[in-house]
Amino acid sequence: MSDPSDEIERTVTLPPMKSITWTSIFSRTVLVGLLLIETLGLATAMLFLFHRVHPTTCTTGLDPNQLLYSPALVAVENEVRVYNIGFPGDLSSFQIPSSPALDQMWSDLYNFGISRISKDEAARLPNKTHAIPGDEGYYIAELDVFHNLHCLNKVRMALDPDYYPEWRISTTNNWIPSQKNATEHVSHCLDWIRQSIMCAGDTSVIVWQWEDSANASIVKGDVAHTCRNFDRLRDWGHEHTLHVEYDPAVHIEDDIAVPTFRSGGEQQRG
Numbered sequence: 293m294s295d296p297s298d299e300i301e302r303t304v305t306l307p308p309m310k311s312i313t314w315t316s317i318f319s320r321t322v323l324v325g326l327l328l329i330e331t332l333g334l335a336t337a338m339l340f341l342f343h344r345v346h347p348t349t350c351t352t353g354l355d356p357n358q359l360l361y362s363p364a365l366v367a368v369e370n371e372v373r374v375y376n377i378g379f380p381g382d383l384s385s386f387q388i389p390s391s392p393a394l395d396q397m398w399s400d401l402y403n404f405g406i407s408r409i410s411k412d413e414a415a416r417l418p419n420k421t422h423a424i425p426g427d428e429g430y431y432i433a434e435l436d437v438f439h440n441l442h443c444l445n446k447v448r449m450a451l452d453p454d455y456y457p458e459w460r461i462s463t464t465n466n467w468i469p470s471q472k473n474a475t476e477h478v479s480h481c482l483d484w485i486r487q488s489i490m491c492a493g494d495t496s497v498i499v500w501q502w503e504d505s506a507n508a509s510i511v512k513g514d515v516a517h518t519c520r521n522f523d524r525l526r527d528w529g530h531e532h533t534l535h536v537e538y539d540p541a542v543h544i545e546d547d548i549a550v551p552t553f554r555s556g557g558e559q560q561r562g
């Protein structure tokens with residue numbers, strides 16, 4: 293990711309020196325002046341545009357395809373993966389009956405997801421977050437991939453209310469102290485996952501291939517996807533897990549300014 297000041301240096305090129313006369317010095321001065329004015333104008337416009345898209349300074353760990361800073365961009369690594377189809381013959385290890393073993397597998401995907409980030413990292417977030425009481429210079433944060441997985445797990449539990457009666461959504465008496473109203477929680481989760489899928493907009497391509505045995509072309513899901521390496525994100529999560537009890541009742545003031553980012557959608561609405 294280039295710094296806008298690099299552009300300024302590249303744009304200012306002086307005309308080559310030939311004979312030195314007063315008129316050439318005068319015209320060169322005018323030319324350089326005009327070039328500088330033009331360049332400054334261009335640089336200002338670029339800085340303005342750049343600032344609208346990247347509210348934070350752009351140094352390390354910024355994926356050029358990612359509009360917003362995340363402290364976990366350093367852990368983003370793309371890889372090609374082929375999913376399990378999920379029908380008999382190609383089931384994933386998660387397709388087993390509800391059980392403590394299955395609960396543990398889901399828990400291992402996200403139950404370390406509340407993170408502790410430095411103040412410098414917190415200052416670059418597109419949204420303000422809160423300091424951790426008793427842990428000076430550190431801030432609380434959660435990567436949405438872990439929240440998404442938590443949500444999908446709640447939807448899964450709601451689908452098996454005989455095993456998880458507290459997640460039965462076809463009842464009004466499903467208040468779980470830690471999760472509040474289970475019906476509302478599952479509804480939130482389902483809609484969050486909808487928005488997340490639309491946000492990610494996976495453009496991997498499902499194909500049809502001819503099969504002699506079926507005498508037909510058959511839809512094939514075992515195709516290549518560009519994926520983020522989840523093990524790397526999980527490692528980042530484990531390395532940043534907040535281990536102390538977070539007390540939300542303590543208010544800590546800080547000097548981190550509220551960023552003035554406007555999302556693409558808002559800009560389009562004008």
Ligand SMILES: *[C@@H]1O[C@H](CO)[C@@H](O)[C@H](O)[C@H]1NC(C)=O
Pocket residue numbers: 464465466467473474475476
């Ligand atoms: C939970 O939320 C649903 C849907 O908003 C509502 O009908 C129900 O009364 C709530 N249950 C409790 C125990 O608050």
Ligand SMILES: *[C@@H]1O[C@H](CO)[C@@H](O)[C@H](O)[C@H]1NC(C)=O
Pocket residue numbers: 507
């Ligand atoms: C496959 O379908 C074609 C056209 O429908 C048919 O003529 C052919 O006999 C079929 N072959 C087999 C092996 O079923």
Ligand SMILES: *[C@@H]1O[C@H](CO)[C@@H](O)[C@H](O)[C@H]1NC(C)=O
Pocket residue numbers: 418419420552553554555
């Ligand atoms: C986070 O930032 C977005 C984009 O500026 C804004 O729309 C949203 O209201 C902010 N939310 C919070 C909780 O700060």
